[in-house]
Amino acid sequence: VPIAPRYELFYWSGIQGRGEFVRLAFEEAGVKYDDVARGEGGDDAVVKMMAGKGAGLRPFAPPFLRVGKLVVAQTANILQFLGPRLGLVPDDEASRLAANQHQLTIADLVVETHDTHHPLGPTFYYQDQKQEARRRAAAFMKERLSKFLLYFEAILADNKRSKGRHLVGKGLSYVDLSLFQVMEGLSYAFPRNLERVRRRVPRVQAVRDLVAARPRIAAYLASPRRIPFNERGIFRHYPELDP
Amino acid sequence: VPIAPRYELFYWSGIQGRGEFVRLAFEEAGVKYDDVARGEGGDDAVVKMMAGKGAGLRPFAPPFLRVGKLVVAQTANILQFLGPRLGLVPDDEASRLAANQHQLTIADLVVETHDTHHPLGPTFYYQDQKQEARRRAAAFMKERLSKFLLYFEAILADNKRSKGRHLVGKGLSYVDLSLFQVMEGLSYAFPRNLERVRRRVPRVQAVRDLVAARPRIAAYLASPRRIPFNERGIFRHYPELDP
Numbered sequence: 001v002p003i004a005p006r007y008e009l010f011y012w013s014g015i016q017g018r019g020e021f022v023r024l025a026f027e028e029a030g031v032k033y034d035d036v037a038r039g040e041g042g043d044d045a046v047v048k049m050m051a052g053k054g055a056g057l058r059p060f061a062p063p064f065l066r067v068g069k070l071v072v073a074q075t076a077n078i079l080q081f082l083g084p085r086l087g088l089v090p091d092d093e094a095s096r097l098a099a100n101q102h103q104l105t106i107a108d109l110v111v112e113t114h115d116t117h118h119p120l121g122p123t124f125y126y127q128d129q130k131q132e133a134r135r136r137a138a139a140f141m142k143e144r145l146s147k148f149l150l151y152f153e154a155i156l157a158d159n160k161r162s163k164g165r166h167l168v169g170k171g172l173s174y175v176d177l178s179l180f181q182v183m184e185g186l187s188y189a190f191p192r193n194l195e196r197v198r199r200r201v202p203r204v205q206a207v208r209d210l211v212a213a214r215p216r217i218a219a220y221l222a223s224p225r226r227i228p229f230n231e232r233g234i235f236r237h238y239p240e241l242d243p
Numbered sequence: 244v245p246i247a248p249r250y251e252l253f254y255w256s257g258i259q260g261r262g263e264f265v266r267l268a269f270e271e272a273g274v275k276y277d278d279v280a281r282g283e284g285g286d287d288a289v290v291k292m293m294a295g296k297g298a299g300l301r302p303f304a305p306p307f308l309r310v311g312k313l314v315v316a317q318t319a320n321i322l323q324f325l326g327p328r329l330g331l332v333p334d335d336e337a338s339r340l341a342a343n344q345h346q347l348t349i350a351d352l353v354v355e356t357h358d359t360h361h362p363l364g365p366t367f368y369y370q371d372q373k374q375e376a377r378r379r380a381a382a383f384m385k386e387r388l389s390k391f392l393l394y395f396e397a398i399l400a401d402n403k404r405s406k407g408r409h410l411v412g413k414g415l416s417y418v419d420l421s422l423f424q425v426m427e428g429l430s431y432a433f434p435r436n437l438e439r440v441r442r443r444v445p446r447v448q449a450v451r452d453l454v455a456a457r458p459r460i461a462a463y464l465a466s467p468r469r470i471p472f473n474e475r476g477i478f479r480h481y482p483e484l485d486p
Contacts, residue, residue, distance in 0.1 A: 072344065
């Protein structure tokens, strides 16, 4: 029996953030992982690694994963590393390239979503950029949100191998989990505006529903391991940004 | 003799943009590529592919690469695909993960640089967000620019295998080319502010100089294939943003 590797996930303890895309992959696979900053060391464990005080490659920002001596940072890079190990991506190169491509497009959507409440960047608090946030959020709602979601709707329709049910290949991949997470986050942050787009993307919604119904994901979402959405993460509910 | 694949790069014809990271890899490798939109079809060739009118996976945005039936989008994904084929990344998995990680961190810096002139997003022209751009650019200069560049300086110092001369492994990789491109872009956009940081990152500057001196890169930069920086790309020189 091969020894299972010990997976240590480093991410801020109080938010879902980008760490959640990695958590969902572990949870769906039923593979144990240590959510380091939620243990005794707290967020300091994350900070120390970023200061180059751990072995392995120094990360610029969390999330990052430590597996033995290897440290892997950047969400899409972590998921690409874990995908084959967790059985969450097909074997062939074309499918892996497609999965990574979609994950990076989801990352772009995540950045633009974050920027709705932080258009002037991470340096200022939301309270210091509320007017700018209103303009950026309105533009996002008008032009970007539907553009991204209709794109994924088209990708699903194009994927004949899964009859439109999955983004990559025939079955569930880590990209489906990430699309679920984005839909949950958008639904939390912009319930009114998302509702208007949701009916135009039935395949995307079906992926969201399919993932939510996976037994391990459902158990995870109902557990205390799932940190609730809040106003410190990527997806924040400010009613003034969701008219 | 194996037949060389035909590489078709799709990117907007009038700017360096994200396509330039891919062009530099081809140029350094001395491998022919077709810069499709700069041929007869123009930018329409890019638009058609995004509308799903070509074979292969539909891209969300350029750059994307077509190699036979395969279409690969997202800059870091393209470079990860090309790296081994062009001899621009080491063979081992840890090095490839490191290269992809660094490329994604460079991509994050590129997004933040772009947002200095477009804090309210791609929907509005620069002229419609000049005040906001000033605030965002000032915050970027104060906290973000040096944070990113000092990070890459530390990565270079940490990389004993290359004696601090390369970001990944012992020799030149596509990530060094990308760091060069970012330094060139920042130097064009923010000559005054970059000068203040440059002296604090001698290893980063040395990578920039080393890449610029590579014979094929030098020939490329002097050729009409290198599109000049301009105020339609990522790196724009607006003096009011570089006090």
